[in-house]
Amino acid sequence: MARVERNLVEPIVNARLQGGRAAGVNWIPAIQMKLEDIFFKRGLFLALIGFLLGRALILSQLSPFGLPFFAAVFLMRREHAPLALLGLLVGAFTNSIVSGVTLFAAAFILLLLNKIKTPAIESHFKTMAVYVLLSLGLADLARQYIMFRSVNIYSGMMIAVEAGLALILTLIFIQCIPLMTVRIKSQALKTEEIVSVIILLASVMTGTIGWVAYGLSIEHILSRYLVLLFGLAGGAAIGSTVGVVTGLIFSLASVTSMYQMSLLAFSGLLGGLLKEGKKIGVSIGLVIATLLMGLYGEGTNNIMITVYESFAAILLFALTxxxxxxxxAKHIPGTVEHTNEQQQYMRKVRDVTAQRVSQFSHVFGALSESFSHIDESSKAEEDEKELDYFLSNVTEKTCQMCFKKEQCWTSNFHTTYDSMQEIMHELNDNDGQLSSQTTKEWGKYCTRSPQVIAAISQELNFFQANQRLKRQVHESRKLVADQLRGVSAVMEDFAKEIRRERQNHHQQEEVILEALENFGLQIGNIDIYSLEQGGVDIEMSIPDCQGRGECEKLIAPMLSDILGETIIVHSEQCTTFPGGQCVVVLRSAKKFTVETGVSHAAKGGGLVSGDSFTTMDLGIGKYAVAISDGMGNGERAHLESTETLSLLQKFLMSGIEEKIAIKSVNSVLSLRTTDEIFSTLDLAMIDLQDAKAKFLKVCSIPSFIKRGEKIIKIESSSLPMGIIPEFEVDVVSEDLKAGDLLIMMSDGVFEGPTHIENVEFWLKRKIKEFETEDPQEVADLILEEVIRVKGMIDDDMTIVVTKIMHNTPKWASIPVQPKRKRA
Known part of the structure; x- marks a missing residue:
């Protein structure tokens, strides 16, 4: 329970002492700690609340507040329960001795019931509320019988009402106390939770009824202060709710305070409506409500007292x-403070997530550096050691039993070592053949020349196998390093995307809102994330257009004129219920677009082709076109080429750079099986912003670009995928233009008719003769021409034709007034 008092008073104490801290006064923290020790740790604040609740009455005779408060403290902070009970008893005895004795008896019965049957953990709140009902009911019955020796119907009804109110108040107090004991930083209170807190505060203020200072009612001042406080913090809805609840409890406590409910509710409503004026605006709302309701409620007799009470509340409010x-305000949904708190919390979560992703990116980067780092000095030293081991094995087989060993390896070590090394290199370079001159010179020097040469030749086979294995390990390390580097780059980009935050473009938002509203469009909300040229990103909510297409036909064209570039609808989420809001995302249109046509045929007119193709929009302004040809024909070749493209697509969609993606696919294919099943790959990556294209060809045939009457050939050479774990991918770059036709094909098409000597020239001539520029028609015509000239389909054939075009929006931009255009 110590956390209850701490959270109620600490904000006020901290705020009042803030000026002292700014001035650098050293004794301020000591005073703060002393106050915290007295009020919070020792439970003095609980005793003060208990004193006021012990005094609180309803209908001048019912006191249902004290026992529920004691039960809540007993459950939540049992160590402070005696002090809270002491405060309750002192407050009750200030009303009458009978009230104090009744409260003490009820508390004793409550503790007795709890001792007899301790509530279960899962239902201790409800059980404690029932115990309060029974305890207060028995204590009141005993008091009624002792004082009057009888219990009539009226007395029984009043006892039942008081016990029932106590049961409800127990559940309310138990619900309120945890909200104030735990420091909630980002959780919003529900409406019923706010009402419960107000009931507790109003119940505490009920204990001040009858207190008067300079002719002014303390309860009136405190109630209006409470309305001012929540009116400014929560607005009209919360302010009026606080006024109604507080006024209702005051009217139950004293019938003469009935008009206060209207005054407080009206004050909360006006103050909340004028909250933009801060404390002054809310205070003006209270003054207006006081004058109107004061004249209506009590005439002009006591209006000055009512006004003075309001001004006293305003003075206390000004000092808050x-x-x-x-x-x-942070805990009230809909307020600016709550929104800022939620955004700050989400920003922290976002930053932590982005930081973790960035850390993982750095880990992968470090691993990549570790795999790719090769110390040249250590590599040279290792090569020298391997050569020593090589010659040691040779000498072990030949020189150990030779009578000239001491002369060769002691007296002439360097000569013998260099000669044997030269023989090894010559055998290695000449596929195991040694020149006659070297054989003759070595025969003059060594008495066991044939045996030594044979031993060197035999050891050389093992040495070469070891070197090949080392190269494969080195190449594998390099591939792993490239893959880790690619993953690191993708994760770093993802971390930057997580940190992407809505930018402040208030002026541009006003310009866009003004232009759209003047055009007759209703815009609910607009968020601008980026206004960079070519990277515009805007999100807005609009009323349901019922399928009229206002976003595509009106909003996007108007934004195109305002921002000076083509804007299109990227995505749209329509509402699912009448009167709802649709959310639309508008972004910059790419300068180029593509249209693709495909034509293919299986060997012998079959249904399954060993060729596969795919076209994919990578979502980052790039478009990929790929053809893969599996080795051979039929189902096995089809599965091989299909899996190659499937793996490639997954790598590219993840954001990994295309060269690393192709190497990774090759690594997977080469390690997956020992069967000699290979596939080719022909990949074209087109940047839709500037029409630059990258061609990556893995054992694929040339591609062609038709630009008017000009035919451009694109070719490269490398081994098929899956043969060796590591190979270099040649990248050919070419700037495409609007109207270009990119023609990619498999080897079944390029091999062409057998009776044509120069198939490449024949294909170029045929492509140049085509009058149509429709990609699908061009693909069909090429396939038809090849089959007609061949007379048969002797291999799988696939043709993919891609046309590059300027991106012309479907709807023209709608001009707005020049003053609205972006500078």
């Missing part, structure tokens, strides 16, 4: 630190 208002 702004920090306290901010803390209250």
């Amino acid at each position: 630190p702004t920090a306290l208002l901010g803390r209250i």
Whole structure:
């Protein structure tokens, strides 16, 4: 329970002491710690609340507040329960001795019931509320019988009402106390939770009924202060709710305060409506409500007292630190403070997530550096050691039993070593053949020349196998390093995307809103994330257009004129219920677009082709076209080429650079099986922003670009995928233009008719003769021409034709007034 008092008073204490800290006064923290020790740790604040609740009455005779408060403290902070009970008893005895004795008896019965049957953990709240009902009911019955020796119907009804209210208040107090004991930083309070807190505060203020200072009612001042506080923190809805609840409890406590409910509710409503004026606006709302309701409720007799009470509440409100208002507003949904708190919390979560992703990216980067790092000095030293081991094995087989060993390896070590090394290199370079001159010279020097040469030749086979294995390991390390580097880059880009935040473009938002609203369009909300040229990103909510296409036909064309570039609808989420809001995302249109036509045929007119193709929009302004040809024909070749493209697509869609993606696919294919099943790959990556294209060809045939009457050939050479774990991918770059036709084909098409000597020239001539520029028609015509000239389909054939075009929006831009255009 210590956390209850701490959270209620600490904001006020901190705010009042903030100025002292700014001035650098050293004794401020000591005073703060002393106050915290007295009020919070020792439970003095609980005793003060208990004193006021012990005094609180309903209908001048019912006191249902004290026992529920004691039960809540007993459950939540049992160590402070005696002090809370002491405060309750003192407050009750200030009303009458009978009230104090009744409360003490009820508390004793409550503890007795709890001792007899301790509530289960899963239902201890409800069980404690029932115990409060029974305890207060038995204590009141005993009091009624002792004082009057009888219990009539009226008395029984009043006892039942008081016990029932106590049961409800127990559940309310238990619900309120955890909200104030735990420091909630980002959780919003529900409406019923706010009402419960107000009931507790109003119940506490009920204990001040009858207190008067200079002719002014303390309860009136405190109730209006409470309305001012929540009116500014939560707005009209919360302010009026606080006024109604507080006024209702006051009217139950004293019938003469009935008009206060209207005054407080009206004050909360006006103050909330004028909250933009801060404390002054809310205070003006209270003054207006006081004058109107004062004249209506009590005439002109006591209006000056009512006004003075309101001004006293305003004075207390003016002295309230702004920090306290901010803390209250943070927990009320819909307020600016709550929104900022939620955004700050989400920003922290986003930053932590982005930081973790970035850390993983750095880990992968470090692993990549570790795999790719090769110390040249250590590599040279290792090569020298391997040569020593090589010659040691040779000498072990030949020189150990030779009578000239001492002369060769002691007296002439360097000569013998260099000669044997020269023989090894010559055998290695000449496929195991040694020149006659070297054989003759070595025969003069060594008495066991044939045996030594044979031993060197035999050891050389093992040495070469070891070197091949080392190269494969080195190439595998390099591939792993490239893959890790690619993953690191993707994760770093993902971390940057997570950190992507809505930018402040208030002026541009006003310009766009003004232009659209003047055009007659209703815009609910607009968020601008980026206004960079070619990278515009805007999100807005609009009322349901019922399928009229306002986003594509009106909003996007108007934004195109305002921003000076073509804007298109990227995505749209329509509402699922009448009167809802649709969310639309508008982004910059790419300068180029592509249209693809495909024509293919299986060997012998079959249904399954060993060729596969795919076209994919990578979502980052790039478009990929790929053809893969599996080795041979039929189902096995089809599965091989299909899996090659499937793996490639997954790598490319993840954001990995295309060269690393192709190497990774090759690594998977080469390690997956020992069967000699290979596939080719022909990949074209087209940048839709500037029409630059990269061609990556893995054992694929040339491609052609038709630009008017000009035919451009694109070719490269490398081994098929899956043969060796590591190979270099040649990248050919070419700037495409609008109207270009990119023609890619498999080897079944390029091999062409057998009676044609120069198939490449024949294909170029045929492509140049085509009058149509429709990609599908061009693909069909090429396939038809090849089959007609061949007379048969002797291999799988696939042709993919891609046309590059300027991106012309479907709807023209709608001009707006020049003053609205972006500078």
